Amino acid sequence: xxxxxxxxxxxxxxxxxxxxxxxxxxxxxxxxxxxxxxxxxxxxxxxxxxxxxxxxxxxxxxxxxxxxxxxxxxxxxxxxxxxxxxxxxxxxxxxxxxxxxxxxxxxxxxxxxxxxxxxxxxxxxxxxxxxxxxxxxxxxxxxxxxxxxxxxxxxxxxxxxxxxxxxxxxxxxxxxxxxxxxxxxxxxxxxxxxxxxxxxxxxxxxxxxxxxxxxxxxxxxxxxxxxxxxxxxxxxxxxxxxxxxxxxxxxxxxxxxxxxxxxxxxxxxxxxxxxxxxxxxxxxxxxxxxxxxxxxxxxxxxxxxxxxxxx
Numbered sequence: 264x265x266x267x268x269x270x271x272x273x274x275x276x277x278x279x280x281x282x283x284x285x286x287x288x289x290x291x292x293x294x295x296x297x298x299x300x301x302x303x304x305x306x307x308x309x310x311x312x313x314x315x316x317x318x319x320x321x322x323x324x325x326x327x328x329x330x331x332x333x334x335x336x337x338x339x340x341x342x343x344x345x346x347x348x349x350x351x352x353x354x355x356x357x358x359x360x361x362x363x364x365x366x367x368x369x370x371x372x373x374x375x376x377x378x379x380x381x382x383x384x385x386x387x388x389x390x391x392x393x394x395x396x397x398x399x400x401x402x403x404x405x406x407x408x409x410x411x412x413x414x415x416x417x418x419x420x421x422x423x424x425x426x427x428x429x430x431x432x433x434x435x436x437x438x439x440x441x442x443x444x445x446x447x448x449x450x451x452x453x454x455x456x457x458x459x460x461x462x463x464x465x466x467x468x469x470x471x472x473x474x475x476x477x478x479x480x481x482x483x484x485x486x487x488x489x490x491x492x493x494x495x496x497x498x499x500x501x502x503x504x505x506x507x508x509x510x511x512x513x514x515x516x517x518x519x520x521x522x523x524x525x526x527x528x529x530x531x532x533x534x535x536x537x538x539x540x541x542x543x544x545x546x547x548x549x550x551x552x553x554x555x556x557x558x559x560x561x562x563x564x565x566x567x568x569x570x571x572x573x574x
Contacts, residue, residue: 266363266364266365266366267355267365267366267367268292268293268294268365268366268367268368269291269292269293269367269368269369269569269574270286270291270293270294270367270368270369270370270371270565270569271293271294271296271358271365271367271369271370271371272286272293272294272295272296272339272370272371272373273296273298273346273358273370273371273372273373273374273510274295274296274297274298274303274372274373274374274375274507274541274543275295275296275297275298275301275303275327275331275341275373276303276304276305276327276373276375276541276542276551276554277303277305277326277327277330277541277551277552277554277555277558278373278375278540278541278542278543278554278555278557278558278561279295279297279303279371279373279540279541279558280295280327280330280331280333280334280558281330281554281555281556281558281559281562282371282373282540282558282559282561282562282565283295283334283339283341283558283562284330284333284334284337284339284562285558285559285562285563285566286339286371286562286565286566287334287337287338287339288337289562289566290338291565291566291569292338292339292340293339293340293371294339294340294341294342294365295334295339295340295341295342296342296344296345296346296358296360297341297342297343297344298343298344298345298346298374301327301331301341301343303327303375304375304376304377304378304396304542305323305324305326305327305551306323306324306327310322310323310404311323311326311400311551312403313399313400313403313550313551313552314326314551314552315552323391326551342360344360344361345360346358346359346360346510347359347360347361348510349370349510349511349514351514351534351537354535354536355367355368356370356536356537358370368536368569368572368574369536369537369538369565369568369569369574370536370537370538371530371538371539371540371558371561371562371565372511372515372523372532372537372538372539372540372543372544373539373540373541373543373554373558373561374506374507374508374510374541374543375506375507375541375542375543375554376504376505376506376507376522376542376543376546376549377504377505377507378396378397378500378503378504379500379502379503379504379505380396380500380502381413381466381500381502383466383467383468383469384467384468384469385468385469385470385471385477386469386500388469388471388475389469389471389475389476389477392471392475392476392477393471393476393477393478393495393496393497393498394469394477394497394498394500395497395498395499395500396499396500396501397499397549398412398421398422398425398426398499398501399425399550400550401497401499402425402426402428402429402430403429404497405426405429405430405496405497406429406430407429407430407431408429408430408431408496408497409430409431409432409434409494409495409496410426410430410432410433410434410495410496410497410498410499411433411434411435411436411480411493411495411497411498411499412426412433412434412435412436412498412499412501413435413436413437413466413498413499413500413501413502414435414436414437414500414501414502414503415435415437415438415439415441415442415443415444416442416443416444416501416502416503417444417445417448418501418502418503419435419437419444419501419502420435420442420444420448420449420451420452421448421501422499422501423435423452423455423458423501424451424452424455424458426499427455427457427458430457430497431457432457432458432459433457433458433459434458434459434460434461435452435458435459435460435461436461436464436465436466436480436482437460437461437462437463437464438463438464438465438485439462439463439485440462440463441462461482463484463485463486464482464483464484464485465482465483465485466480466481466482466483466498467481467482467483467490468480468481469481469498470492477495477496477497477498478494478495479492479493479494479495480492480493480495480498504542504546504549505521506520506521506522506523506542506543506544506546507543508521508522508523508543511523514534515532515533515534515537515539516532516533518546520546522543522544522545522546523539523543523544524544525538525539525544529560529564530544530557530560530561530564531564535568536565536568538561538564538565539561540554540557540558540560540561541554541557541558542554544557545557
């Protein structure tokens with residue numbers, strides 16, 4: 264494997280693979296280090312109905328397979344390995360993968376973000392089968408259903424309010440006796456007639472039916488530890504996201520929540536020739552299509568940098 268690259272892409276969700284498509288078509292011969300969960304969060308999603316070009320929807324893993332095949336067709340190399348570290352002490356930069364070291368003129372970071380999960384029984388099994396971490400992705404599937412949102416912060420209130428567009432009833436489950444959300448978001452949710460609240464309560468298990476779809480939640484009172492089960496047509500976990508930026512701590516400028524800062528409307532970071540795209544730098548939209556769009560931006564920014572510096 265050639266160890267000197269014009270561009271190395273770290274991450275393989277819609278952002279990373281779109282960047283790979285654009286870089287490959289620009290004849291930059293990119294290498295994509297996909298990580299061990301190749302395809303990112305979409306591999307945990309079943310039906311994707313809001314990605315343009317698929318009027319009948321597309322399965323999340325299938326969409327990622329198509330993006331990968333398209334990148335490979337144009338000359339990208341996709342390797343299912345994790346990057347261990349990057350060395351920015353000299354230029355070209357070094358990217359270390361297992362025992363291999365790659366020199367590169369530019370780096371595109373597309374490592375994404377991971378929804379914070381509860382790590383309780385049934386969670387992994389039922390994800391994408393009635394259990395979700397994204398209301399704007401999956402809310403449409405819950406028309407006239409009775410669903411639950413777990414969390415008490417701003418993101419949980421935003422999800423709950425959004426879901427009232429579709430659901431018959433939304434119940435917020437929160438372990439404390441009052442919301443952690445900002446005053447304005449709390450008031451909006453509390454005054455919404457379609458939202459109920461289960462305070463002083465937390466889930467300990469997600470229950471599936473005989474078809475392997477979510478059917479209920481086992482909950483516990485944080486006051487007296489009393490356990491009960493409630494029926495649910497769908498559950499949205501809304502306790503926040505963690506950007507996957509541990510590789511770049513102390514290297515790149517980040518905001519207070521760990522998202523990589525980009526400059527202006529570009530994908531440029533505070534270091535030359537390092538670009539960031541997708542959910543790793545976007546705490547607001549977090550959609551496959553916006554990630555793909557920013558992947559395109561990063562590829563164009565990288566290509567222009569290389570051209571301007573005769574690399």
